[in-house]
Amino acid sequence: MNIDMNIKIRNTLTEIIAVAIAITWMYSKLNAAANMSIASITQVLVQGIGISILAAIFFAIVIAIVSAIITKSKEKNVIDERDNMIEFYALRLSNVIFGISLLIILALLGWFNLPINFGIIAITLSVFLASICSTFLKIYLYK
Amino acid sequence: MAKKKIHIENTVRRLRFNNNEMTQGQLAELVGISRQTVVAIEKYKYTPSLELAFKIALAFNKEIQEVFYIGK
Numbered sequence: 001m002n003i004d005m006n007i008k009i010r011n012t013l014t015e016i017i018a019v020a021i022a023i024t025w026m027y028s029k030l031n032a033a034a035n036m037s038i039a040s041i042t043q044v045l046v047q048g049i050g051i052s053i054l055a056a057i058f059f060a061i062v063i064a065i066v067s068a069i070i071t072k073s074k075e076k077n078v079i080d081e082r083d084n085m086i087e088f089y090a091l092r093l094s095n096v097i098f099g100i101s102l103l104i105i106l107a108l109l110g111w112f113n114l115p116i117n118f119g120i121i122a123i124t125l126s127v128f129l130a131s132i133c134s135t136f137l138k139i140y141l142y143k
Numbered sequence: 144m145a146k147k148k149i150h151i152e153n154t155v156r157r158l159r160f161n162n163n164e165m166t167q168g169q170l171a172e173l174v175g176i177s178r179q180t181v182v183a184i185e186k187y188k189y190t191p192s193l194e195l196a197f198k199i200a201l202a203f204n205k206e207i208q209e210v211f212y213i214g215k
Contacts, residue, residue, distance in 0.1 A: 008179055080176040082189055142179065
């Protein structure tokens with residue numbers, strides 16, 4: 001990993017790592033989703049969201065410390081108008097992806113008569129998908 | 144007026160070197176933006192807002208048109 005990489009890209013990468021960890025964890029817990037109760041599924045999903053938030057904070061701190069030790073300097077993470085613009089584009093993309101995903105999920109649930117368990121999991125995963133797509137857009141724009 | 148897209152270029156990089164070889168970090172701190180934004184502006188990848196453009200021009204003690212201009 002290039003330690004001198006753009007601080008914004010570095011921060012964005014930590015989000016992707018956190019989401020990947022949360023999805024992997026949820027996948028391991030939701031193997032028997034068809035036989036699980038809605039309460040236990042939502043419990044796993046909420047825990048997964050919590051894990052992704054905690055992992056994002058943890059990796060952001062670890063990477064910032066490692067970077068500061070190696071480069072022997074601490075770069076300030078200033079938020080300016082360009083960051084706000086990129087955040088806006090990313091938010092817009094994630095809204096679009098989540099909206100489309102939600103429509104597709106509802107359509108699938110209605111037409112194919114899929115169980116509600118599938119719907120809950122799919123909606124949560126669409127949130128993560130939207131988040132991943134927006135972070136990739138941020139990386140592209142920051143490059 | 145024609146809807147032709149204009150390409151705004153700048154002399155930030157040259158002005159930095161003419162100002163005691165000011166670093167990108169120093170300029171960023173002076174105008175309150177991140178170093179990455181200075182890099183993006185110098186590479187013409189980002190066109191700053193009017194306010195930021197004025198701030199950059201003021202940092203070099205220049206008129207805005209001496210820093211930002213329409214390129215070919």
